[in-house]
Amino acid sequence: xxxxxxxxxxxxxxxxxxxxxxxxxxxxxxxxxxxxxxxxxxxxxxxxxxxxxxxxxxxxxxxxxxxxxxxxxxxxxxxxxxxxxxxxxxxxxxxxxxxxxxxxxxxxxxxxxxxxxxxxxxxxxxxxxxxxxxxxxxxxxxxxxxxxxxxxxxxxxxxxxxxxxxxxxxxxxxxxxxxxxxxxxxxxxxxxxxxxxxxxxxxxxxxxxxxxxxxxxxxxxxxxxxxxxxxxxxxxxxxxxxxxxxxxxxxxxxxxxxxxxxxxxxxxxxxxxxxxxxxxxxxxxxxxxxxxxxxxxxxxxxxxxxxxxxxxxxxxxxxxxx
Amino acid sequence: xxxxxxxxxxxxxxxxxxxxxxxxxxxxxxxxxxxxxxxxxxxxxxxxxxxxxxxxxxxxxxxxxxxxxxxxxxxxxxxxxxxxxxxxxxxxxxxxxxxxxxxxxxxxxxxxxxxxxxxxxxxxxxxxxxxxxxxxxxxxxxxxxxxxxxxxxxxxxxxxxxxxxxxxxxxxxxxxxxxxxxxxxxxxxxxxxxxxxxxxxxxxxxxxxxxxxxxxxxxxxxxxxxxxxxxxxxxxxxxxxxxxxxxxxxxxxxxxxxxxxxxxxxxxxxxxxxxxxxxxxxxxxxxxxxxxxxxxxxxxxxxxxxxxxxxxxxxxxxxx
Numbered sequence: 001x002x003x004x005x006x007x008x009x010x011x012x013x014x015x016x017x018x019x020x021x022x023x024x025x026x027x028x029x030x031x032x033x034x035x036x037x038x039x040x041x042x043x044x045x046x047x048x049x050x051x052x053x054x055x056x057x058x059x060x061x062x063x064x065x066x067x068x069x070x071x072x073x074x075x076x077x078x079x080x081x082x083x084x085x086x087x088x089x090x091x092x093x094x095x096x097x098x099x100x101x102x103x104x105x106x107x108x109x110x111x112x113x114x115x116x117x118x119x120x121x122x123x124x125x126x127x128x129x130x131x132x133x134x135x136x137x138x139x140x141x142x143x144x145x146x147x148x149x150x151x152x153x154x155x156x157x158x159x160x161x162x163x164x165x166x167x168x169x170x171x172x173x174x175x176x177x178x179x180x181x182x183x184x185x186x187x188x189x190x191x192x193x194x195x196x197x198x199x200x201x202x203x204x205x206x207x208x209x210x211x212x213x214x215x216x217x218x219x220x221x222x223x224x225x226x227x228x229x230x231x232x233x234x235x236x237x238x239x240x241x242x243x244x245x246x247x248x249x250x251x252x253x254x255x256x257x258x259x260x261x262x263x264x265x266x267x268x269x270x271x272x273x274x275x276x277x278x279x280x281x282x283x284x285x286x287x288x289x290x291x292x293x294x295x296x297x298x299x300x301x302x303x304x305x306x307x308x309x310x311x312x313x314x315x316x317x318x319x320x321x322x
Numbered sequence: 323x324x325x326x327x328x329x330x331x332x333x334x335x336x337x338x339x340x341x342x343x344x345x346x347x348x349x350x351x352x353x354x355x356x357x358x359x360x361x362x363x364x365x366x367x368x369x370x371x372x373x374x375x376x377x378x379x380x381x382x383x384x385x386x387x388x389x390x391x392x393x394x395x396x397x398x399x400x401x402x403x404x405x406x407x408x409x410x411x412x413x414x415x416x417x418x419x420x421x422x423x424x425x426x427x428x429x430x431x432x433x434x435x436x437x438x439x440x441x442x443x444x445x446x447x448x449x450x451x452x453x454x455x456x457x458x459x460x461x462x463x464x465x466x467x468x469x470x471x472x473x474x475x476x477x478x479x480x481x482x483x484x485x486x487x488x489x490x491x492x493x494x495x496x497x498x499x500x501x502x503x504x505x506x507x508x509x510x511x512x513x514x515x516x517x518x519x520x521x522x523x524x525x526x527x528x529x530x531x532x533x534x535x536x537x538x539x540x541x542x543x544x545x546x547x548x549x550x551x552x553x554x555x556x557x558x559x560x561x562x563x564x565x566x567x568x569x570x571x572x573x574x575x576x577x578x579x580x581x582x583x584x585x586x587x588x589x590x591x592x593x594x595x596x597x598x599x600x601x602x603x604x605x606x607x608x609x610x611x612x613x614x615x616x617x618x619x620x621x622x623x624x625x626x627x628x629x630x631x632x633x634x635x636x637x638x639x640x641x642x
Binding site for chain 1: 332335336346423428430639640641
């Protein structure tokens with residue numbers, strides 16, 4: 001893809017005996033991008049991540065992380081990539097800061113730099129005041145944030161997050177996603193995996209939908225929505241004004257209009273027609289109360305895609321079981 | 323294909339963390355307290371016994387380790403019993419513990435190799451045991467001085483020191499065994515049971531079993547039996563079999579080191595007695611030489627076990 005790809009995988013494959021866990025997947029992650037590996041448990045997301053980090057052997061294909069080969073140069077990769085494993089664990093008997101100190105020593109930071117980085121990282125994930133608390137007292141959300149602090153402390157160029165939001169309450173999820181967005185703002189590329197499609201949909205620039213070890217679909221959520229659901233744009237409008245529906249129907253690109261309530265209309269269009277719709281309402285001296293475009297839901301895309309191809313998923317299931 | 327960088331990156335960091343963890347863990351403190359209490363008790367009893375039967379023994383000091391008084395066994399008996407327990411207690415959950423706490427993949431995603439983690443864990447535990455045994459050794463020597471009031475000679479200290487080194491190697495064997503099981507078994511309880519089971523087998527059952535097997539393979543010759551003697555072939559085989567157990571090896575080394583009059587481990591042939599002054603002590607070098615095969619055997623066992631663990635760990639999947 002672009003010249004600025006930080007992760008490039010080509011035909012990446014992992015087999016355990018005769019079982020194929022990851023089957024010839026190819027994808028690229030650009031600098032500063034948030035890329036989501038989405039799919040059900042056991043679809044091969046974690047295996048893919050472990051191959052990127054050189055933590056498990058690659059059975060076939062090529063992968064390059066920041067220009068390094070994880071199988072041959074694992075230390076160079078691991079020095080530049082931060083990893084938050086699924087349900088990350090820390091040493092309970094140590095404090096949050098001591099846990100990070102151990103990691104920092106393993107990375108090889110000198111004492112002064114170590115302390116500075118740890119304090120900064122803990123502050124940035126909102127754990128500054130808990131630095132000297134034992135991790136045993138931490139909630140799940142705090143542990144996940146401590147994991148992100150470790151990545152921040154490391155100064156990683158890529159953050160790989162495996163199921164970062166699973167098991168978190170909505171508030172903790174929102175906090176975590178906020179931190180992940182800040183990663184992007186600082187130019188850190190993020191690769192995250194999740195089986196909770198709707199939760200991560202909002203942060204991902206692009207996603208790859210996994211199914212039985214393969215990437216079934218890849219692209220931005222809205223692109224996938226149009227491609228799979230074929231719906232184009234759905235614009236909801238709430239305004240008053242007689243004959244509004246007729247005038248809106250004349251906007252180029254609008255294919256259909258339906259009445260969804262008193263003064264509420266839904267436009268089906270092949271492009272985003274919000275500006276024109278707003279202009280029409282204003283031209284009629286009508287009062288615009290609501291105007292919004294419906295985002296395609298990943299959940300709907302996923303369900304629709306796999307329901308549309310039952311044969312293929314059946315076949316894959318059979319191959320998986322073999 | 324050469325690997326990038328050093329396999330020992332981070333080794334010292336892991337070792338020091340393990341050392342700190344062990345020294346502050348309640349498990350280790352309890353084990354160490356038990357050993358200390360037993361040491362004080364047995365040495366005190368031994369001094370009472372020595373005072374009662376005072377004789378002109380040139381190696382009086384070594385008697386602290388070996389003298390027993392009914393019903394309490396000697397210090398070395400307790401040591402050979404408790405050192406494995408101490409070692410197993412330190413490492414039976416060292417790798418599977420990281421798995422179960424879900425810290426393993428996080429630690430391995432740092433720029434270190436698995437080698438450093440495993441080696442660091444082993445060295446950390448060994449260093450912990452070395453400190454504990456050194457303290458114990460100093461305690462026994464100090465108590466001996468206090469109770470009897472006769473300073474030990476250089477030869478005695480040298481023998482006691484070599485004994486300390488051998489005990490550390492012996493601890494290393496059980497440490498490595500527990501480490502292997504902590505890699506193989508995902509559950510810490512299973513690993514502990516398997517290691518303790520193997521230890522009991524080698525300590526209690528194997529010596530008996532070795533005799534039985536030897537009698538089956540080489541049946542006793544009735545001519546020797548009639549004279550009330552053991553058949554040489556049977557005895558030799560029994561000894562070969564018994565020496566497969568690290569406990570037997572350790573026991574033999576201890577006898578050679580702490581009893582300077584020991585001339586051979588196993589059957590003594592007439593040729594060996596030619597020109598020998600019976601009951602005369604050997605110099606330290608000669609005693610070490612007698613036990614040298616056993617010492618090398620222990621060392622080799624520890625290294626072999628560690629290598630097995632290393633190979634298994636390298637091939638293991640990281641994911642939980």
